[in-house]
Amino acid sequence: MIQRKTIATGLMAFMFIAGQTSCEKVIFDEEETATERTENVTNETGGKTDNDKGKYNVVLRVSNFNMVPITRDVVDLTTYCTRLNFVVYKDGEKIAGKSQMKEEDENFGEVKMKLDVNTTYKLMVLAHSSKGGNPVVSDPENIQFTNALGYTDTFCYYGDLEVKSGETVQEVTLTRASSQLCFTITDEIPAEVTHMYFYYTGGSGVLNAVTGFGGNVNSRQEKNVNVVGYSAPLPIHIFTFLRENEGSLNLKAEALDANKNVVHSREFENVPMKRNAVTIFEGAFFSHDQSFTIKGETEWSDTIRLDF
Numbered sequence: 001m002i003q004r005k006t007i008a009t010g011l012m013a014f015m016f017i018a019g020q021t022s023c024e025k026v027i028f029d030e031e032e033t034a035t036e037r038t039e040n041v042t043n044e045t046g047g048k049t050d051n052d053k054g055k056y057n058v059v060l061r062v063s064n065f066n067m068v069p070i071t072r073d074v075v076d077l078t079t080y081c082t083r084l085n086f087v088v089y090k091d092g093e094k095i096a097g098k099s100q101m102k103e104e105d106e107n108f109g110e111v112k113m114k115l116d117v118n119t120t121y122k123l124m125v126l127a128h129s130s131k132g133g134n135p136v137v138s139d140p141e142n143i144q145f146t147n148a149l150g151y152t153d154t155f156c157y158y159g160d161l162e163v164k165s166g167e168t169v170q171e172v173t174l175t176r177a178s179s180q181l182c183f184t185i186t187d188e189i190p191a192e193v194t195h196m197y198f199y200y201t202g203g204s205g206v207l208n209a210v211t212g213f214g215g216n217v218n219s220r221q222e223k224n225v226n227v228v229g230y231s232a233p234l235p236i237h238i239f240t241f242l243r244e245n246e247g248s249l250n251l252k253a254e255a256l257d258a259n260k261n262v263v264h265s266r267e268f269e270n271v272p273m274k275r276n277a278v279t280i281f282e283g284a285f286f287s288h289d290q291s292f293t294i295k296g297e298t299e300w301s302d303t304i305r306l307d308f
Contacts, residue, residue, distance in 0.1 A: 055114040058163055060086050062109040062125060064173040065239050080153060081127035087137045088161065089122040090126050094138045115163045122207045123161040127174050128154045135207075141217055143207040147222045151205060151239040154178040158209040176276045177212050179203065181238040181249060184282035188232055195256045196236060198223045202249040203240025203273070213275070214241030233282070242275045249273055253285070 008242070062084065082103070088096040098111045115121065124140050132149035135140075140158060145151055155174035182199070199222045204214030225236050240249065248270045255264040262285055273279050 005206075008152060027029065055116055057167045057184070058113045059109050059167060059169040060113065060123065060125070060161075061171045062127070062157075063173055080129075081155065082129040083127070083134060085124075085126040085134055085137055086113075087124045087126070087140070088113065088115065089124065090119075090138055092140070093122070098139060099134050099141050100252055115161075117163055119163050121163065123157070123159060123162040123170065123172070123173060125157040125172050126154070126207075126209070127156070128152050140209045141291065143209055145205045145207070147205070151221060151223070153237075153239060154207065154241070155179065156207065156209050156212060158212075163281075177207055177209075177214065177241060178239045179242050179247075179273045179275055180278040181240075181251070181271065181273065182235050182278055182280040183251075183253065184233050184235040184280060185285045186233045186282060187284040187287045189227060189230065189234065190255070190263060190286060192257045193225065193230050193255045194258045196225045196227055197254045197256055198225075198236070198238060200238065200240070200249045200251040202247055203242055205241070207241050214243045217245065219250075235280075240273070242273060245275045247273050255286070256267075286299055 082101060084100040086098045086100075087094055096113050096115065099115065100108050100111065103106050111211040124137065124143075126135070126137065126143065128135075128145075129152040130145065130149040132146070135146075135149060143156075145154075154177050156177045157172040157173070157174045161170055181200075185196075197229050201218055201220050202219070203218050203221065205217065205219040206215030206217045207213075208215045221238075221240060223236070223238055226308065227234060236250075249268075251268045251271055253266050253268070254262050257263055266285065268281075271279065271281060
């Protein structure tokens with residue numbers, strides 16, 4: 001078993017240069033509220049109307065998720081997300097947008113918009129499962145998630161949208177943009193522990209949809225998990241956006257009681273991560289035998305195996 005201090009030494013290729021970190025503010029995109037979602041779906045059947053001269057129906061449809069770019073494996077849309085954002089940009093400015101929720105939208109994965117004919121736009125489609133709402137999407141290079149929204153497995157498409165006469169149908173395949181740390185506790189969880197709290201740096205809570213990488217923001221991301229009633233092994237899924245194909249996270253994990261007192265705490269430095277890959281960090285968290293391993297997960301494009 002590899003001790004915590006030796007992990008960083010044996011994995012220098014995954015080390016990153018840590019910058020000054022900052023907490024992210026809670027920001028909601030007012031254009032993506034439920035009210036907007038209802039208003040935006042009106043007048044979406046048929047062709048042009050008197051109020052839409054020069055505009056034609058555009059049908060945007062998510063066809064598949066690209067889970068593993070190397071093999072081009074694809075999976076069903078509704079298996080991996082509960083929210084979709086369709087955003088159209090012109091000259092870097094958002095001009096139209098619609099959001100969907102899996103449990104509310106019968107046609108989840110397909111929307112219609114009216115856009116100017118003979119015009120080329122940029123289309124961004126985002127799939128995620130943030131429980132707090134939708135991220136800010138006004139700037140395609142600065143898609144802002146926050147700790148309050150929650151970080152989840154995230155897929156993205158960004159490309160040209162050419163609108164011609166008549167109805168334009170564009171199907172897109174989304175590619176995973178996130179990286180996952182699966183932090184798995186294998187020893188018994190003390191009875192007084194009610195929550196596991198994590199904060200971590202090295203990744204980003206901001207996505208650059210144009211590049212598919214994390215934005216140039218030094219984020220301190222957080223995750224708080226209720227563990228009452230759960231027993232080991234307990235996997236906890238932690239997501240981030242890397243700024244490059246490879247990086248690492250500095251992670252602090254705290255076990256809290258019902259009064260938010262710290263029962264047990266540990267810190268881990270330079271935990272290796274890869275873009276579109278899962279690092280399964282597994283081991284005894286509470287016992288004296290504090291060793292962790294990393295195991296594979298074939299659903300993602302790559303895996304990293306470690307002890308702590």
